[in-house]
Amino acid sequence: MALTLYVDTARWRAHQKTVVDQFPGIVPVCKGNGYGFGHERLADETTRMGADLLAVGTTYEAAQMKDWFGGDLLVLTPYRMGEEPVPLPDRVVRGVSSVEGVRALVGARVVIEVMSTMRRHGVSPDDLAKLHGAIDDVRLEGFSIHLPLDGVERAVEPVEEVFGWMERLRAARLPLRTMFVSHLSATQLAQLQQQFPQTRFRARIGTNLWLGDPAALEYRGAVLDVTRVSRGERYGYRQQKAAGDGHLVVVAGGTSHGVGLEAPKAVHGVMPRAKGVARAGLATVNRNLSPFIWAGKQRWFAEPPHMQVSLLFLPSDVAPPAVGDELVAHLRNTTTRADRVVER
Template identity: 75%
Template sequence: MALSLYVNTSSWRAHQQTVLEQFPGIVPVCKGNGYGFGHQRLAEEVTRFGSDILAVGTTYEAARMKDWFSGDLLVLTPFRRSEEPVPLPDRVIRSVSSVDGVGALVGARVVIEVMSSMQRHGVQEEDLGKLRASIEDVRLEGFAIHLPLDRTDGSDAVEEVIGWMDRLRAARLPLDTMFVSHLRADEFQRLQQQFPQTRFRARIGTRLWLGDHATTQYKGAVLDVTQVARGDRFGYRQQKAPGDGWLVVVAGGTSHGVGLEAPKALQGMTSRAKGVARAGLATVNRNLSPFVWDGKQRWFAEPPHMQVSILFVPAEAREPHVGDELEAHLRHTTTTFDRLVER
């Protein structure tokens, strides 16, 4: 009895192939929890479709991934002098976002990140002169720019990349390879056409692994079902049942990521109103679970436990039984499954 991730493997791989064709020279990204699939599973996929490189989030992830992937590993988190040293093979490429970082990595393979409109990290335009002198001591694999997902000001992602290409060229820095993130396929093609002497490589994770939602599905198995009447007390806090129905114990709790939710950027009055409504319900212990039964998302009976959740299913719904599975709407990047089932 488990929280399972079901994968339609043939459809999942067909989607991967579509993305690979749209972005020649793609740099697959596998970071965090491996987008819900795990690092080893994604390493197997990248090996299968023949990429020469795989991007990971941290040096610790690179240390694990080196045993599962034999190609180059690009660490996306920029190098810092104060970081804990992690033994890594020469096929690991470090991202660097400052002239100081480049100077501290003598002899290393590096990708230099430039500061984009994300305003997160990267070399500034005024540092390009100093950068040209320092790259002689490293093995430069290229430059990189990490772009925002949304451009609410109406600006053009391609123009932002072109602006940096012009700055790098004016500073007489090599433009053999440029790593880019968060471009559409048509934008990627525009850049490659405009700069045929530069190899553009798109770093892609979410779109590659999670771009077709129909290929994956989480399900939690029912472990126990207890019939209750309105007012019956139950659970750790001895709350009262809100009506006649069943308390359903289902696989999937906080250790799996159930009940955890990343903050959302709300845009528009409708989404804000929904957020206010959810917050109001939570103050009276009404929290909607990610589990679906008989066509409806069901309420938590109480906050999820470590490995299971307890749901309230009202009497007018179809009666659940031990062994049934409930579909769960879970975020891949925050979920850990018990088993992966391919079909």
């Protein structure tokens, strides 16, 4: 009995091909939990699509991936002075976001990140003059810029932002052989490539590549037990009283899988805010919707999810599932670790 990620492999790979065809020189990204598939699986997919470079989040991920992917690895988290050394082969390229970091990586292969309107990390325009002497001692693979997500309010349009940095780098007489970019459309990338034909633009893509066709993926949790309860009966770790007659359904998938985890959201507009207030109000009386679907509806947690299972409450007017049935679960791939991945 497991929490399972079912993959329509043909459809999933067809979507991958669409993305790869739209972005020549694509750099697939595999970080965190491997977008729900795991690092080893995505390393295999990256090899299958013929990519020569795979981006990972940290040096620790690179240390794992070096045994699963035979091409070059790009570490996205920038180098920091004094970080714990991790033994890595020469085919690992380090991201770096400061002049001091470049100077400390003598002989290393590096990609220098510039500061975007994300304001997360990167060298500033004032740093460019200082880079001239620093890059002589490293093997510069290119520059990179990490842009805000699509569909959000921006201080600067994405093409204009990249264009501005290309002009600054060119004015500083820094080598512009390769620019790594993120969160650009294929049309925007082609526009930049046309404006700067001497530079190779390479898109780093994770979410759209692996998760861009949600219909190809489905999580399901197996039902382990079904128990009838009467109004007022106590149950669970916290011995709450049943609000009415019904059934307790034990389903595979708990906190160790990522069930119940939710990242904070940026909420805009009156209706989304009203819904957020309503959910918060229900939570104060221990009413929390689970991600599991049964009989066409998202069902309530009977209590907070356990480590490996969740306890759901079904009212008496809903016929319960049988042990062995599977409940569809609407889970976030980047925070979920399934027990198994099944091709279909």
